[in-house]
Each structure stands twice: as C-alpha cells, then as structure tokens.
Amino acid sequence: MQFLSPFQKSYAAPALMVLALFVLCPSPGLAAPPENYSKAVEEPADTNNEAGLKYTKTSLFKQEFAKAVREARDFCKKYKRENPDAKNLAIVSDIDETLLDNRGLFNHVEKFTWPEFIKWIEKAEAPNLKETASFLKWARKNGFSIFLVTGRPEKLRPYTIMNLVKNDIAYDGLYMRPDSDRKSSAIKLKTKVRKDIEDMGFKIVVNIGDQVSDLVGGYALDCEKLPNKMYFVK
Numbered sequence: 515m516q517f518l519s520p521f522q523k524s525y526a527a528p529a530l531m532v533l534a535l536f537v538l539c540p541s542p543g544l545a546a547p548p549e550n551y552s553k554a555v556e557e558p559a560d561t562n563n564e565a566g567l568k569y570t571k572t573s574l575f576k577q578e579f580a581k582a583v584r585e586a587r588d589f590c591k592k593y594k595r596e597n598p599d600a601k602n603l604a605i606v607s608d609i610d611e612t613l614l615d616n617r618g619l620f621n622h623v624e625k626f627t628w629p630e631f632i633k634w635i636e637k638a639e640a641p642n643l644k645e646t647a648s649f650l651k652w653a654r655k656n657g658f659s660i661f662l663v664t665g666r667p668e669k670l671r672p673y674t675i676m677n678l679v680k681n682d683i684a685y686d687g688l689y690m691r692p693d694s695d696r697k698s699s700a701i702k703l704k705t706k707v708r709k710d711i712e713d714m715g716f717k718i719v720v721n722i723g724d725q726v727s728d729l730v731g732g733y734a735l736d737c738e739k740l741p742n743k744m745y746f747v748k
C-alpha cells in the first residue's frame with residue numbers, strides 16, 4: 515500500500531534517512547526495537563499482491579504470525595509479573611492485516627488502490643485475524659487498555675467501527691488519519707498518536723502491527739511485527 519504523493523516522493527528518501535536515524539534511537543528508558551523491524555525501513559523487494567497472498571497460505575506465514583502474537587502476550591504477562599502495581603497499561607494495535615483481514619479484497623484486485631480499498635472498507639465485512647483479536651480480548655480482560663491506531667482516514671470511521679463491532683472487537687480508543695492530512699507518513703502520524711497516549715498517562719506495553727511504519731518511533735516497551743508481503747506502507 516503506497517501513500518506517497520508526488521510531492522512526498524521527491525523528499526521521501528532524504529527525509530526517511532533523517533527520520534530513520536531519529537526513530538532507531540529509542541528514548542531513554544525504552545527497550546530498543548527488535549532487530550527484525552528496526553533495520554527494515556525500506557520496502558522489501560519481494561512485496562507484491564499476488565506473491566503476498568500466496569505467502570499468507572504457507573505454514574511459514576502462520577508460524578510467523580502466531581509467534582509475534584504469542585510474544586506479545588508473553589511480554590504482557592512478564593511485564594505484569596514484574597510490575598504488579600503498574601496502572602494505566604495499554605496495548606497499541608494497527609487494524610489492517612493486523613486485526614482485520616482484507617484478503618477478501620486483495621483476492622480480487624491486482625494491486626492496492628485507494629478507491630477499491632475505500633469501497634471495500636465501506637462494506638465493513640472484513641473478518642478478524644483470530645490470533646490478534648483473541649490477544650486483544652485477553653489483554654483487555656487483564657487490565658490493558660486497547661488503542662487502535664490506523665492509517666485509514668477519519669471519514670471511514672463509521673464503517674471501521676461497524677466492522678470492528680461485527681467482529682466483537684472491544685477497544686478504548688480509535689485513532690485515524692485526519693482527513694486534512696494526506697501527506698504525513700504513517701511513521702510520523704502513528705508515533706505522534708503513541709506519544710499522545712503516553713502523555714495521557716498510559717504506558718504502552720506492546721505495539722503490534724504488520725508494517726515497520728506501525729512500530730518504529732518509540733513509545734512502546736515491546737513491538738511485534740506481523741508478516742505482510744502483499745503491500746508496504748511508509
């Protein structure tokens with residue numbers, strides 16, 4: 515999924531290099547991001563819709579997905595064990611290909627386009643990705659607040675909520691891309707949201723997403739990268 519406008523493209527490379535230097539240096543007191551995503555700010559060469567879809571059917575994909583979610587849950591348990599009195603703990607989760615499964619669209623298009631994606635979102639019929647959905651349900655029962663942070667634009671909020679409700683996904687906050695901002699990178703927008711959440715007094719214990727841009731930028735103790743070779747979001 516590419517969100518870059520022509521304006522952005524001309525400035526994207528140098529800006530990303532500067533940004534990478536900044537985001538890859540975690541703030542004091544925060545755990546360093548795991549190796550597997552901290553280095554991968556560039557689009558992997560093997561990202562494409564058709565091959566990516568095929569990959570989702572492999573056992574490797576399923577193992578990779580399950581491992582990330584298992585590690586997220588284990589990290590939460592460990593954090594609670596080591597910090598029994600901690601309050602206002604939170605999980606941040608991305609939505610697309612993290613919590614909702616859009617293969618119902620990608621099975622029928624050659625590649626990502628915004629008009630097709632918007633039509634699909636308006637149907638609000640994406641199924642959930644069971645492991646992540648059950649992790650979030652478990653986390654909420656265990657006292658973690660759930661904040662969903664998505665690059666979907668605000669105008670799609672009603673359909674997004676409808677789709678989450680259909681899947682019985684409970685959450686405490688839903689942050690979306692402002693309709694007035696088509697240009698900012700996902701890294702910039704999502705990092706700011708996580709900072710805002712921590713400024714409200716929450717400690718983000720786990721941040722989980724299928725894109726590197728969901729995860730870099732700090733403001734989370736642990737980050738978990740889910741596999742996605744269908745598309746890439748900067």
Ligand SMILES: [Mg+2]
Pocket residue numbers: 608609610611612723724725
């Ligand atoms: Mg996603």
